[in-house]
Amino acid sequence: MVALAALVVAAGTARLGVWQLDRAAQKRALQAALDTRAAAAPLPQAELATDRVAAAEQHQRRILLQGRWLPERSVFLDNRQMDGRPGFFVLTPLQLEPVPRAAAPGSVIWVQRGWVPRDNDVRTRLPAVPTPPGAVQVAGRVAPPPARLYQFAADAEGPIRQNLDLDESARSLGRPVLPLTVVQVEAPPGGDGLRRDWPAPAADVQKHLGYAFQWFALCALVLLLYVWFQLIRPRRRRPPAD
Template identity: 35%
Template sequence: MSKGDGRSGFKWLLLFSALLLPLLLYLGSWQLDRAAHKEVLHKAWHDDSVVVTSLSQLTDLSDTSLLQARFEGTLVQDTWLLLDNRTRDGQAGYELVGLLQSPSGVDLMPVNLGWLKASSDRTQLPRIDLPRLPDTFSGRVRRIQPAFTLADDLWSAGWPLRVQTLDTERLQLRLQRPVLPWVLEVAEPVDKNLTTDWPLATLKPQRHLGYAVQWFAMAAALVILLICYGRNALCKGADE
């Protein structure tokens, strides 16, 4: 290889590195941010120092609160939402959501009762028969965050209502009652057909740390390759 070819190859490597290295560093930093965020959620999930017992307390909580809660009340009869596209162990299903009304208030709050398996026929919704519901619901409460959907979330006219996301504003229009932008994920299933293995309960911040190490390792390897190639090109240039 001539001296000119070596310099030309080194310039192309420099250009390639200038484009790829910032991307690798960004991905590593992004994984570190995700690990830090999940560490906060993990600690909040296992923090039992605060227990919310009244719907009125929710107005004083921050947007990122994830707290233990225990509410008394009843679920609005025959008013169910089925959160679509929820999978467990590779099986398609729904998360069943009811609307809690407290004995002394008019506000409603979504209560996620757990996951249930979907029928292979998408036109058939699962039959919801929960004859014995408790009058106290315990679990973790968190604010409902806006969610991205690939298509319009079309709602049917009747119940149960199959939805892609929990949209409290649309629920308020449908029910003509205030719906709080919070959801309670119950700790224990109220029926044997429901599963309450919430993803937040098994967060693994270490996984994102591992990904970050991989991206930073790739960035370091690229820098070492660049240094070695540059030194080799300089040595060949000096020999010629």
């Protein structure tokens, strides 16, 4: 009975270790795809995806957008950190200029413009972020929306939000919103006071390798304990024959 239990546990932990190695291989492939996209030629604005499946294939592509800011609809995502400091991610919708062959002319795309620290005295006091009027060009890379944080209730109407919902923003703006965002990588002429120390996209391969090591180590420990307590120790304690 003990042997069967040890065998089941060892087989289960070994299988989990193999599964984590498989996940690591998948993440390596994903990281290679991200690196390839980042090194590719800039994506033409007319080829921006209009559905979520196609959008995922464009993440990390470089792009130069042409459009007009909608600064009155800017959103400040709360509880976002940079270098361990609390602050806001500043996102502003950009009304795209019509371009030839565009899949959805006149659409809006959310731009992750940068990070700004929170006021230590008045938590809800927002900084003034200079936003150029008229037609602008925005250099960046295609990205998914910022990671969602846990929230206890639906966000109230207003500039400070916990998360950004693209579908809800389309209803609020009254315009079609593309199912992706663009991370701005260059400050506009004259600056805007925002930090853009965006972390490089990573697929967390090392995390899965660490989990695999833990499962394989547990498998080896179960087998060693079984061999010690069921085979070696009883023989060591057996009295010698006369």
